[in-house]
Amino acid sequence: MVKKARVAHVLIFPYPAQGHINPMIQFGKRLTAANRVKATLATTIFISKSMHLNESTGSVQIDTISDGYDESGYAGAESTKAYLSSFQSAGSRTLAHLIQRHSSSNHPIDCVVYDAVVPWILDVAKDHGLAGAAFFTQPCAVSNIAYYVYRGLLPLPVSSNLVSVPGLPFLEVGDLPSFISKPDVYPAYLEATLHKFSNLDKADFVLINTVYELEEKAVDAISTQWQILPIGPSIPSFYLDNRVKKDKAYGLSLFNSDYKTVTNWLEDKPPNSVVYVSFGSVANLGQEQMKELARGLKASNCYFLWVIRASEQALLLKHTIAETGKKGMIVEWCAQLEVLASEAVGCFLTHCGWNSTLEALCLGVPIVAMPQWADQTTNAKLVQDVWKAGLRVTSEEKGIVRGREIAGCIREVMHGAKAEEMKANAMRLSRLVRAAVSEGGTSAKNIDKFVSILEEQS
Template identity: 55%
Template sequence: MEKVTNNAYKAHCLVLSYPTQGHLNPMLEFSRRLEHKGVKVTLVTTRSMSKTIHKEASSIALETISDGFDEGGIAHAESIQAYLERFWQVGSQTLAELLEKLSSSGNPVDCMVYDAFLPWALDVAKKFGLVGAVFFTQSCAVHNIYYHVNKGLLKLPLSEAEILLPGLPPVQPQDMPSFIYDLITYPAVTDMLVSQFSNVDKADWVLCNTLYELEPEVVDWMTEIWPLRTIGPTIPSMFLDKRIKDDKDYGFCIFKPNSDACMKWLNNHPKGSVIYVSFGSLATLNAEQMEELAWGLRMSNSYFLWVVRASEKAKLPKNFVEETSEKGLVVHWCPQLEVLTHEAVGCFVTHCGWNSTLEALSLGVPMVAVPQWTDQPTNAKYIIDVWKIGLKATADEKGLVKREAIENCIREIMEGKRGKEIVKNAYKWKTLAKEAVDQGGSSDKNIQEFVTKLVHS
């Protein structure tokens, strides 16, 4: 579709994201899909988040609301609980003010797509008579687990050795999201994740960043309860169906990537020879785990490109960068999609965040799973046992993933028999991911249905 002029838009949708990179990216990509189908989109994040991101030129308008901590967001709150309560109070008020501003400036909003982490946004949407669509940024499997806790159907603390839930394979407690398995460390986060379902029954739509083919059983089960539609993977179009020509990257990033250095380095290495290592924008490893990972890479004797955020660099073993410069490149941040697409990359050592998982799966890259917390253990379970596109570097009884485990997984994927099967499976999922968002694919049809009903509502 050609670019639409302002007065030719079919409807106006406000898209509200929770203020982290991992939530903003998929919601921005969904916004681009909507815009491509003729919907005007205003993307909304917090004032504190907007100050930290590098924004590239985009036809999608960016507006902000307040979380009550405009100078520093959650880092300035005394606790997670205090932040979430203040965000609810101030966010509701400033969101209502934004809706009024847009209405009085001749751009009234018809629909609000809101992040599931912010259920109070639906109450604001309904006060203004808007269509309300909740957007789940994690997998359907993970949300099914939280739903069962919310309804009291899955009792905490977990007491069974194996947990059976509809639509899911049998899972052990350690395969569950960390906030369900460990109730002590972040009780406020557990409450927030479970309360995503507090008013979901009042939403007009439930949108999930996955593709039907990836989780058919759980999607079918959840669709019996809600008007759920899969709309993913939310990855820039030029890496999938290539129908949105200027959609080459996410367009927002907290960290400036070392793009030239990464790509030049990769260009000098043979096909499938490089291990790419990244633990995303939030996960932190302790110094002992960092050392084991460093030695695992070294012992694998493979080339590696390792993303170590500036805040984490002090944890690297002494002289590691210098001593491994023949084999490896360590950078603060890199353009992950471009790296994963590069033919030199043969394997991705990942924390299994949902965005990274979808990116690797959509680009056909085998994974070594080293899950840390939140939804990552559940994603790892699916990567290994359901989609069969990776191996898990298993932690010991102290929770430490030893160097030998990392080395063995890398060698198996790069050189072993199982590695060949994993590469074959990865290619299959790459094809299915592209088909889902291409014209007439499962996710494309769902987005089209959402737009059609929005226009005629």
């Protein structure tokens, strides 16, 4: 009898935040779909205790390491710098223990797919003789900008009004990631953003959660440094190609959702009549901005579904209910993909985090971009000026976006002179990204290439 080759085992290690965990666990589900790879997600003890798991986690197993804050997570650290330092020291030690524990099992780890913002994970993997794959959760455009800064080709602080980066259109300072446009405000994040390139040459693979056809020039430009494998979009297969069975949700969430109430409300609304409003799991708009947002939603005269986290509702709900009128619904959290897939939704008012941006593009929903920080400003630039699938709001000097500006952008995207063009562009992009993950598509081929190499090595 011929002995069957051992299935390769991949350890997937995201930065412990929902926006990083979700795309990486989706990649894991893609890897395990054909029973060619075993995948284990490594996360912190604190995050593991906070997860709301469901059957959509699929065959991806969960294992834990420590970030040094097992009872509180990031919130327990005195600063971002302190957390990142503890995460590296405690994480390196406990990750080594995890690898050693699996080495004596029937499925020792062959490759660590690590979040590019925590490059020390690659060092631990190499110390144990394992392959390492960097996973970039942001678009290629953002990595191009950061790498340009890392090489000293874009000195900080940025002094010119227009910035030229290979593979990208001319960028204004406000289009750059906030860590780069405001280096003094986010020093710890800037250091982490640049440090991911420090050992990238040691990685066996460089994976990025994007679609080649979305960012052809950006991917081609950075591919002169590394062999980039665009493998996105990493969202549940149900909304793309349905190749991963029963894959309708990310499989875990750090928040609870009452989607039945939301579904019933949406089903009662006409097609393309609702503005879906959500700023993700991290952004905090502040009281003044929340009040302006409420005024803008009311002035738009559109139905709207607004996600306000419980922590924000406790402080701001009294000030916002009076502004929203009777055309809005406020919820603490919801299943975003199911909302965006609803025929009632006509546009998405979003912070333009990359996961949210990809979800809107996958489902053909035009965007009103209201970026807050990090990569969101660059994503908003792509949405408005490159893909032409939405508009970006303009803020005042204090950084506040006034209600009249919000209302004007909503009306323009929903009913304005170019509304049909933006909708058509959004639908075209939806077809493009779906084709990328279908059999023979660019992303599907890259995933197959990654798996085939792992199979040869295991």
